[in-house]
Amino acid sequence: MDPLSGPPRARLLNALDRLSQTHSVLDIGINALLAEAGVAKASLYDHFGSKDALIVAWLDERQQRWFGWFHAHLAAEAPDAEPAHEIEAAFGFLEAWLERADFSGCPFISVQLQVKDPAHPAVQKARAYADRLHEFFRSRLVRLGARGSLATTLLELYLGTIVVRQLDVGTHPALTARRTAATLVRRATRRATRPPA
């Protein structure tokens, strides 16, 4: 698709998405954005009202797209929908994502760490993304009879792996995380299913 074709709303979202590969979204100037989108300033304000509102719409779109990929991967790798298989597939998805040549970081973590105001709508979106991932882990652990608090650990491992990959430290960060997650889930499940002494 020609990025400069289509309605102005989509062109603005696509322009922000392209620029986000090389710039922090909060640092992108309005003029650079308009030039990249090939639209007039009035279009930005007509469609979004502000650059912040465009960022929020972009984060919404990224989140929908990300969870779309995520669930498609799960359906392919854990077709039985068995909770432990689904958690392992979630970490397999992380591995595939981090190894992509066009991996450019997680916009939710980046935005959240950059905006210091917790009431900023972009921070709310970042939190919604993390909450949804946390709830994914929690619900699977509960179905396995394991303690739900392990969901926090799995989320730490998941998001920490993204950071470690971006910092380019350590060895095979996603592979290591996948194996550790599988161990922790197995261990928690064994404990949960062990008959009382």
Next chain:
Amino acid sequence: MDPLSGPPRARLLNALDRLSQTHSVLDIGINALLAEAGVAKASLYDHFGSKDALIVAWLDERQQRWFGWFHAHLAAEAPDAEPAHEIEAAFGFLEAWLERADFSGCPFISVQLQVKDPAHPAVQKARAYADRLHEFFRSRLVRLGARGSLATTLLELYLGTIVVRQLDVGTHPALTARRTAATLVRRATRRATRPPA
């Protein structure tokens, strides 16, 4: 100490440190910085050459200070310098740090995620911080006879806990991380010391 006393170099570093509590350091304008420090623009250029160089000097100072606290905590909580105790104390330090009322995030993670250029000196500093923490874990694991690759997992857990705390998701993120780290280290050590079958 009066933040507006002392030599201009220290005042600039202190001003950046204060502003970093509420702003992303890369977004802080030079005029706001000079006003906060109460120094003239010439002082900034005389002492640092550029705002970027000031940020790098500030990251250096933060790293020294952070590892100073870190090692003081280790000396107090693991005076025997036993590697497993030291790793547990490192996660205990994380817990104490994240619970501080003035916790305002990890500048190394924040800077790294904001600057997309891997050659930027601030990114090099962020990587140096993560490398040093990775090496801390790796050297202790090796002394325990465990596989060094677990250091990557512990680093993921450590940095992921900071992100989860900043996103304010999950329950007791640092406590959970500390317990998981202890479990992983114990498990890796048991395997390492088990006699060959």
